[in-house]
Each structure stands twice: as structure tokens, then as C-alpha cells.
Amino acid sequence: MRENCFVDTSTILKVIIENEVELLEGLSKYVLHTSTNVLEEASFKIIVASVLGELNVERTNFFKIKEEFERGIAEKIIIDRLHVLNFLKSRFVVLPVDDTIFDLSKEIVEKYKLLPNDALIAATCKHYSIKKIATFDDDFKRVNFLEVVEV
Numbered sequence: 180m181r182e183n184c185f186v187d188t189s190t191i192l193k194v195i196i197e198n199e200v201e202l203l204e205g206l207s208k209y210v211l212h213t214s215t216n217v218l219e220e221a222s223f224k225i226i227v228a229s230v231l232g233e234l235n236v237e238r239t240n241f242f243k244i245k246e247e248f249e250r251g252i253a254e255k256i257i258i259d260r261l262h263v264l265n266f267l268k269s270r271f272v273v274l275p276v277d278d279t280i281f282d283l284s285k286e287i288v289e290k291y292k293l294l295p296n297d298a299l300i301a302a303t304c305k306h307y308s309i310k311k312i313a314t315f316d317d318d319f320k321r322v323n324f325l326e327v328v329e330v
Contacts, residue, residue, distance in 0.1 A: 184209035184270060184328055185304050187314035188220045195221070195263050196228050197323050203270075205330045206313055212272045214303045220296060225260045229253040268270065280306045301325060 184206060191213070193199045208300050229236065230244045248257075257264035276299060284302035287293055293301060301322050304312060312319055313328045 181208060181289075182311065183212055183307075184311040184313055185309045186193055186211050186217070187214045187301070187312055187319070188224065188301060188317060189315040190264045190291045190313045190330060191221045191223055191264065191267060192228070193218065193315065194267065195225060195260050202313075202330045203267075206328070209213055209311065209313075209328075210272065211269070211270065211313075212274055212307070214274045214276055214300065216276055216296060218268060218273065218300050221264055224260060225264065229257045229260060229313055232256070274307055276303055285291050287322070291318075293318055293322070 186206070190202060194202055196245075200228075226248055227244055230247050231239065232251050233256070234247065247253075280299065280302045283306060284295065284298040287298040287301050287305075288295060289300070291301070297318055299317065300312075301319065301324075304310070305324055310324065311326050311328050313330050319325055
């Protein structure tokens with residue numbers, strides 16, 4: 180039986196934005212899981228990265244990104260990338276996040292000093308007994324019940 184592995188936003192973005200599709204090959208021995216909050220975060224970051232790329236800047240304020248997005252800047256690349264995200268989603272077991280997981284995430288914020296969304300990811304893993312996580316976020320290395328998978 181294949182082992183479970185949670186796929187974090189950073190890995191999804193490497194595949195979609197940096198076109199590092201081979202990362203998925205390195206994870207083929209696992210049953211891949213993610214969560215609704217990871218998919219939302221990936222969608223948001225796809226929009227931000229696409230708008231910044233079209234503006235040819237590394238950063239700008241959120242309201243400028245929102246304004247340019249609403250004007251339609253980078254629309255085709257955003258749509259294309261979101262389609263790839265949906266394709267990837269179909270290959271994952273998408274785990275729901277409920278009140279129990281949210282409450283656990285608050286404890287994880289306090290104990291491991293993770294930001295809320297990362298704590299929600301860790302809590303999701305703990306709740307569903309997933310011990311491995313595919314991520315490029317070193318913060319998860321502080322979580323003693325998770326093993327970061329090198330991809």
C-alpha cells in the first residue's frame with residue numbers, strides 16, 4: 180500500500196508557475212493529498228504572480244495587483260494556470276477542513292510558531308494522520324509530527 184503525502188502550496192506553485200513538472204514524478208510513489216485552503220492559496224498566488232509578471236515587477240501593493248487583475252491584465256495566463264491547478268486537483272485527494280481542524284491549528288500556531296495557513300495545513304495533516312508533506316517551506320521542519328519530503 181502506498182504511503183500518504185500532503186502537497187503544500189509551494190510545491191503546487193513550482194509545478195504550475197516554474198513548470199517543474201518533474202516534481203510530480205518524484206511524488207508518484209505516494210497517494211497525494213491536499214486541502215481546500217491550499218487550493219485557494221495557490222489560486223491567489225497564481226493571480227499575484229501572473230499580474231506581477233505581466234507588470235514586469237517583483238512586487239507592488241496588493242491594491243495595485245487587485246486593480247490590474249480586475250482590469251484583465253494577464254487574464255489568459257491566469258486562466259491557463261488555473262486550468263492546470265484544476266487538473267492537478269483531480270489527481271489529489273482533496274481534504275475538507277472543518278472546525279476541529281481549525282481549532283487544532285490555533286494550538287499549532289502557538290506551539291510551532293507557524294503562520295495561520297501553515298498551521299491549518301499542519302493541523303489537517305495531523306487530523307488525517309498524514310505524516311509526510313511535500314513542501315519547499317522550511318517552517319514545516321519545525322513540526323515534530325511531519326516529515327518534509329525532498330522532491
